[in-house]
Amino acid sequence: MAATEPKGHGQHAGLWVFPDVSVMSREVTEKTKSSPRPLTMALVVTGILFVLGIVGFIARAADDGFNDISAWGYYLSVFSMVFMVTSGAPLAAVAFRFTKSHWRRPLSRVSELFAIAGILNILLFIPLMFLLPSIGNPDAVGGLIEGELAVRRTIWFEAPIGSPHAWDLVGVAGLVVTALFILWLSAMPDMAESRHTATGFRRTLYSKLSGNWYGTKKQWNAQKAGLALLGAFYFMTLIFMQFVISSDYAQSLIPGWKDSIFPVIYTITSLHMGLGAVLVTLFILRRFGGYDGYIGKSTFWSASKVMLGITLLWIYHLFAFFITFWYGRLEVEQNIIKYLITDTYAIIFLLNLAFSFVLPFAVLIWNPVRRSDWGPALAGGLLIVGGIMFNIRIFVGSANAAPGSDIYAYFFEHVPSPVYPDIWDVFMVIGGLAAAAFVYLLATRLLPVLSLWEVKEGALYQKWGKLHRGEYLILGKPE
């Protein structure tokens, strides 16, 4: 079991854990192999919900077909939820590895494993290709409409071949593949370590994937460089894809909605959901998974500061959007505010505001709460709910803003009434989220949820030391 820390001076006791690396590998691999009862239960439940989701999808398809996007608002939003979580979560590992923070070490694998759940993005996206109305106005073909109304407003200005549908799919797939590469590269040492001790399918998997990794200096350097490069590339692709998805499937569907900050808000919400999911997972692992010897509260504490930051960023960007639209008296802007904020989806918006800013902020502003492990996890959960509300508000709203051919109108001139989910929509939303959880749970059986090599590396650079009479943490910063 992990070594207990010496009592530091002041209130920082209980913050740091120093894993006992000698037994770590064995213990973690044991945990990975074992399948405790609650876990199997969770697998069963999520699996059932997953099936329900598929049922809902089929029913929806049978009811409405794939022609009119306005029937698929909730499907759109559930795709976006899964996309936000699974693409935002790996960023935690990438970003904090970039800043060389020691506290990220127990966190990185947990966040990278979301890449496997990210495979769902591709599956979920395929129907959307058929749903997105084409850019060129079909009425314009007969020469009935020329000029500004001949094409929808999109970021694909002159509509190159196959855009946006095919390119979006390529982008999503590329993002998922990049994330999987990062996972593979960062898990390679761990797989190599246990490729001989492991049994069954894991043995074959590990030995296949870890290739000829022997941990030579050269290999380590190559791995570090590769992780850095892939990380940078992943970050760029992520930002770009979220810009594309948010403007293709939300902004361009509301005629005349020209809001340059929306992609940024979307990305921040995605960070909310990703980091939230990571912290909730960490909390479960620490409290119930028996990983408390490896995941210190310091991880939660440092992550909570970042979380507080992005919570404030969210409200800041939202206000920047709101005040700009409110101040001008442009008809289209007033209508969009009415539609998305004050009138049609007012309740959803209030929930979104509460869960994305008010409640998490109220939780995170207290130092003792941030030092605990439940506080940040709670805030993470709240942020996830907020993200769900955000997606429902934006995507259901966009899909139903201008049904039929009004989508090619130039201005958003009258405000429609809200669209409530029917039973299939509920199935799809729950099922989609459950699917992500299901795949993630499977993934935790596949690979250790703790990045062994990183934690070991961290153990080299963190220790307790005496300065005169006091005892403090010593952090080494390797170049």
Added chain:
Amino acid sequence: MAKAPILGLFETADNAADAGDALKAAGVSSADYDFLTDAPYPEGAFGEREEPHRLYIFPFVGALIGLTCGIMLTSMTQMAYPLVQGGKPILSLPPMAVVTYESTMLTAIVFTIIGIIFESRLPSFKQGLYDTRITEGYIGVLVNVEEDQLTQTQTLLTQAGAVDVVRNQGA
């Protein structure tokens, strides 16, 4: 029987810490001696006492005051001078939010500054026993003892390795 200050100057932090231990052993209460340094040593480096403070209250109080003032100023000025401008409501909230936010932050910060100065017991212009060598890297151990114990405290400090011991003139 009044208490008198005495200040021992040490080259190294370890000696100063030794002096602290010695004083504790000699039964001087931890409220009676202090370590004067020219740089922030991490808390407890000399095994000194914990310093409780209530600094965190100040920003909250300030923020509350600023919030109320901001809301009152912005809303009441709009009501007091009801001119329609650009079809906006007389009491338009989004602009209020901006100015109110600024006033909140301003008062919070000003209160924090006041809190810092107050909590660190400044300004204290009739400065007690002090030596300019402290800002040269020497570490001062300032002890308040009964006047009759001054001499033995001085010897105690010297044994702990004080390079110099300063006392008030006429004591």
Added chain:
Amino acid sequence: MVTQRANHKWGMVVDLDKCTGCQACVVACQAENNIPINVKSFYQQRRAYQWIRIERYWEGEFPNVKARFIPILCQHCENAPCEPVCPVFATYHNDEGMNVQVYNRCIGTRYCSVNCPYTVRMFNYWEPQWPNRLRNQLNPDVTIRTRGIMEKCTFCVQRLRRGEVNVERRGLEPLTGERIPVGDRNLDSKRMKEGNYMPACVQSCPTNALMFADQHDDTSPVKEIFEEANEQIETRHHGGHVDEEHTRVYRLFEEIGTKPNVIYLKKVDAFPLEKA
């Protein structure tokens, strides 16, 4: 004894079909409102004072070209972008639907002009000067603006005020001067015409291209035009469609949502240019 003023909502209609671009309105405005003489350098520096200006656009290619004229003045918007940005309340919307400028408050941040889509707000770059022989033509009812402040079209508010005093308060018929019974002391368009209680540009327009009246006044020619314009907005709000072919009514930059109190009537082009 002062009787209560009727509540007015002034509005102007510009019939582009009648406008010949003769600039009479510009001159009249210049004379009425004590606007400084626009010397050559003012035009070269693009600092000419023109509360109302005739914009001239060419249509088509030489040899077959047509000149198009549009008089542009302060649109007295309901949602005027210039108003809320003034830090010192120097411009605001009064209860007669007019966008008024308070010269004494103005400190000249020029934000209102920046925020005016029609660029009808003039800034006094220099101290205004008149040659001595023109001193006596200055209108005593209008303030002379000092340098460093904004000024703009006021719908000749001084004339309207005189009309209010004479008709609504003192109750005198503009032409005959006999007393009006207290019941109908209203400033309807007939009395406005008789007493010239209308902006100088309207009064001076030789083709009656400019119409000015109270939108609440049933006898006024502009009433139904404004109603038509407002109906169009309503229909569009309720998802209806407005047939652009069969209406001449429009407002400048309608999509900005400024809701001007000046309405333009499209030109009916009897002999359109053949598309080259």
Added chain:
Amino acid sequence: MQEGTPLQSRQINRELLVSILNSPKWFFGTISVLGIGVLIAMSTAGFMINQGFGVTGLNRPVMWGFFITNFVFWIGISHAGVMLSAILRLSKAEWRRPATRAAEILTVFSLMTAMTMPLIHTGRPWRTVYWIYTLPFVPYDYARGIWPNIRTPLVWDPSAVYTYLTSSILFVLVALIPDFAVLRDRTTGMSHRIYGMLAMGWQGNPRQWKLQIIAGVLLSALILPVFVSVHSIVSWDFGMAVSVKSWHSTIFAPYFVVGAVHSGVSAVAFVLIILRYIYSWQNYIRHEHIDALARLLIVVATGWFYFFVMEVVFGFYGREADEIAVRDYQFMVSPWNIWMMIFVGVTYFAPVAIWLSRSARRNLWIMSLACILVNIGMWLERFLIIVPGLARKQLLTFDWYTYTPSAVEWIIIIGTFFLVTMLMVIVARVVPLIPLYDIKEGEILRTEIKVGRVTVPATFRED
């Protein structure tokens, strides 16, 4: 990240107070030259106020020009200080230590300079008292019952900027108390008394130090939101203007903030290089500090570029003729297209290309070149946002015009640069631009970890 040799606190005092305790020969010469420049600018401003705004190049469509550009620029520079000291304090980055003080003082002075711009750019500056005293709690012209019109961004501006100015001045002063104590112990006579007053009887006991440290973190956390709000509000001066198509964009607030950080941090890096050169502070402002700043700048610049691209993309996204007109004027029409190319080149591509190479990051000449380039670019950015937008405001092409600044404007703009430099030089004579106690703390906390044969630099951390 600690290179260089360990330092004794005697040595630290001697070397960091060199600018104060013994006056350099070049001081008065420099001051007088700068002062003359400032005087010329001030008298030019006086001439402009006396003659009226006719002497500038402004005209009817383009009512805002160089002054507003310069205002936004200096506000942007002022964002360096709190950005650096706050974010680096909060993230406990070791290399912040020499950078914070200089950055904060640069903040204060550039803010003061920035605020002169809107004052002299009003038509009747002698009446701006009615506008400027719209701080929270200070209603103006009470007698006539006229109150601030809080609906206008021009009133949000002063409230934000004065909040920022007040809090950063207090921030600097509080952080200066221990260093004032050092100076109090080193000086005699009048200056001794003054520094004694400023040090407020600082002793340096654990309680005072603890609160000093907490103050640093707490104030950073409090000022950070203010600093974000300031430039957002400055950007809303433009974002709220519906009539100027290219201004009315929701992204302006974050776009301006990131741009401000970009130019500000570059400015701080430049100031640090200058300080290192004139006071020979090689032991304190080391190459790794400039290096770290440059690496931070790569991230900031890329973030800025992202927002820039967003702004442009969504400018075209609307497909509205009036917006396209502005964009066309910006990107296609000479000379604006040339300025635009220069601006993007020197703001992003050239500097980032430089910063990507480690050797260039550690070459002070190249670094200062890059920093200057960034600031030229950021000045151009504001200019290219403000003027083309106004010159092509709406589709009334009859009123379209351009803008050429007059000599008066040029002189005043250059004068502001003289002013900031002069203030910095003067303040370097009275307060240490590198926090002594911060450096000393760094020396106390530095240690090493042995891993096998190598020793890794490490630091003691209280949490």
